[in-house]
Structures are given as C-alpha cells and as structure tokens.
Amino acid sequence: MQAIEVHGLRKSYKDLHVLRGVDLAVPAGSIYALLGSNGAGKTTLVQIISTLLSADAGQVRVNGFDTAAQPRQVRESLSLTGQFAAIDGVHTGRENLILLARLRRDPDPERAADALLERFDLTEAGARRPSTYSGGMRRRLDLAMGLVGGAPLVLLDEPTTGLDPQSRIQMWNIIRELAASGTTVLLTTQYLDEAEQLADRIAILHDGTIIQEGTLADLRKLLPPATIEHVLKEPTLEDIFLTFVGSAGAPEGA
Structure with a gap:
C-alpha cells in the first residue's frame, strides 16, 4: 500500500518551473527521504502534498485521498512540521x-x-x-x-536544520520510533548522512524532477564497484564532541 502517490506533478511561478513532472510513491509505514539542494523543489512538493499549495498539473493521492478533490480528508490524515517552528x-x-x-x-x-x-x-x-x-x-x-x-503520515521538512549534534541524534531516534510504530514519514533533507541513517527509500530531486530513486543499496549499485584502500581514519569533530558530551540528547535547559 502506498501512503503517497504522485503522478506527473508540475508547479511553476510565471517563468520559474519548480516542479517539472514529479512521480513518487511512498510505501506505508516507511521512512522516505527526499534529497535535494536549496531550490530543488522539496518544500514546494511537501506543500502540495499537504494541500497548502495547488499543483498546475498532475495528481497527488495521500492515504487514498485526492489532494485536489478531497483536501479535508487529506489534512485529517497527515501532520506537517515545516522548516520553522510553528x-x-x-x-x-x-x-x-x-x-x-x-x-x-x-x-x-x-x-x-x-x-x-x-x-x-x-x-x-x-x-x-x-x-x-x-x-x-x-x-x-x-x-x-x-x-x-x-496521524498515520508525518511530513518533516528539513527537521534537523540548525540543530546541534545531540539534538539531531535525538530527532533521528524519534523518527525511527515513529516508523517502528507504523507511522509513514516523508523526510526532506540536505544532509546525505541523515538520509543514509534513516531512510528505507531515497529519492533525489534535482531541477524539478526525480533523477534517481530506490533503497541505499539500489543507489550504490549505480556507481562503480568500491575499491579497498587502507587509510588512517582520524576522528571527526562530531566524534570528538559526542565522546565528551554524550549522544543521548541535550538536557532540557540547554
């Protein structure tokens, strides 16, 4: 069963073509990551899925409801957390x-x-x-x-932007708990490691279209086979930070 089905979605602002025919299918109960740089159209896509924007063309169904014909039922079946706390x-x-x-x-x-x-x-x-x-x-x-x-579907638009490493890890754990309870999570992010850590499936949105989609294993197969190299791995600054302060999450007063 698909929690979200997007077919031929298009959205433009005068001469600016933001979405150029997006096709997407998000399986129910999964964590689905939508990767893309600034201006790729991630937020526009999320706003159309959540009925905050109307599409110029194409169809979107959320939990079986059509966003254009049944917006009330769509809104009742999802929750949205945007880039800025409301x-x-x-x-x-x-x-x-x-x-x-x-x-x-x-x-x-x-x-x-x-x-x-x-x-x-x-x-x-x-x-x-x-x-x-x-x-x-x-x-x-x-x-x-x-x-x-x-709500059975949660839309998270870049939920960890601006968070410190501890809060980011805590947010990751919450997202995993949501999926484990059967909630579908559509996550937009610019952080490649975030998608790698969390997502069951990943879509790459570039220049208004989905250019690749699949599991992490699927996407890795698109590249040349890995070569084995012996290198000295230095700890990253994040490794050092979390070693000293812990990774369970920042205290409430932080």
Missing part, C-alpha cells in the same frame, strides 16, 4: 499541546499533552514558555505538536 510563544509548551489536542477533538487533551511532553523529554519544560527553550527543545515541541491526533 509555536505560540504566549502559551507554555503544555498549553500549546493542550490547545492543539482540543482542536483535534482529543477526548482527554491534558493526558495527550502530558504523554507527548514525556515522549519528547520536555516534561519539566512544559510549564515554561517556548521563548525560554533552546532551539532543539523548540524543534522537539514543534514535532510533538505535529503528532497530536496520531
């Missing part, structure tokens, strides 16, 4: 979650909020305004808000 700075972290749970008609908004705060290691910070949070904490709260209601 958090109300006036309310506390817990109040943000309770408000969204009420909008999603959760029968017990307080319980739902507390469960998500615990899941994202934000329980102690829940009584504070997000303006006092670190960047990693705000990003985790933003993702927690996206999970209110338990």
Whole structure:
C-alpha cells in the first residue's frame, strides 16, 4: 500500500518551473527521504502534498485521498512540521499541546499533552514558555505538536536544520520510533548522512524532477564497484564532541 502517490506533478511561478513532472510513491509505514539542494523543489512538493499549495498539473493521492478533490480528508490524515517552528510563544509548551489536542477533538487533551511532553523529554519544560527553550527543545515541541491526533503520515521538512549534534541524534531516534510504530514519514533533507541513517527509500530531486530513486543499496549499485584502500581514519569533530558530551540528547535547559 502506498501512503503517497504522485503522478506527473508540475508547479511553476510565471517563468520559474519548480516542479517539472514529479512521480513518487511512498510505501506505508516507511521512512522516505527526499534529497535535494536549496531550490530543488522539496518544500514546494511537501506543500502540495499537504494541500497548502495547488499543483498546475498532475495528481497527488495521500492515504487514498485526492489532494485536489478531497483536501479535508487529506489534512485529517497527515501532520506537517515545516522548516520553522510553528509555536505560540504566549502559551507554555503544555498549553500549546493542550490547545492543539482540543482542536483535534482529543477526548482527554491534558493526558495527550502530558504523554507527548514525556515522549519528547520536555516534561519539566512544559510549564515554561517556548521563548525560554533552546532551539532543539523548540524543534522537539514543534514535532510533538505535529503528532497530536496520531496521524498515520508525518511530513518533516528539513527537521534537523540548525540543530546541534545531540539534538539531531535525538530527532533521528524519534523518527525511527515513529516508523517502528507504523507511522509513514516523508523526510526532506540536505544532509546525505541523515538520509543514509534513516531512510528505507531515497529519492533525489534535482531541477524539478526525480533523477534517481530506490533503497541505499539500489543507489550504490549505480556507481562503480568500491575499491579497498587502507587509510588512517582520524576522528571527526562530531566524534570528538559526542565522546565528551554524550549522544543521548541535550538536557532540557540547554
């Protein structure tokens, strides 16, 4: 079963052709990474899938619903976390979650909020305004808000951009947990190692089209066979940083 099916998708802004006939199929329950440089069209594609933009041509189906003919059903069946945290700075972290749970008609908004705060290691910070949070904490709260209601499909548009190494690893673990629970994750990223670590399948979006798609093993087969070389591997700066500070995730006050 496909959670997302995209056929012949096109989108232009006057003479700027952003998407030039994109075809994509995201299997249900998988982590699917969409790779591309700045301006490749990743965010535009995500916005069309989530019904925030309309396509000029082509068809998109999300969890069996057509984005053009059934936008309400599409929105009810997914959650979207964009590049910038969409958090109300006036309310506390817990109040943000309770408000969204009420909008999603959760029968017990307080319980739902507390469960998500615990899941994202934000329980102690829940009584504070997000303006006092670190960047990693705000990003985790933003993702927690996206999970209110338990949508079967989660769209993550460059979720780790700007995060420190600890917060990035913690976000990776959360994404893995989502997939393990049966949630489909469509992830856009510029980080090749992120796609390599997380994705079941990878698509490379370039100049408005998908130029390659498949598993990591599939993509590796497109290159010449590897050669064996004996080299001295020095630890990277990230290796050094994580050795000294740990990789379990930054403390809430960081």
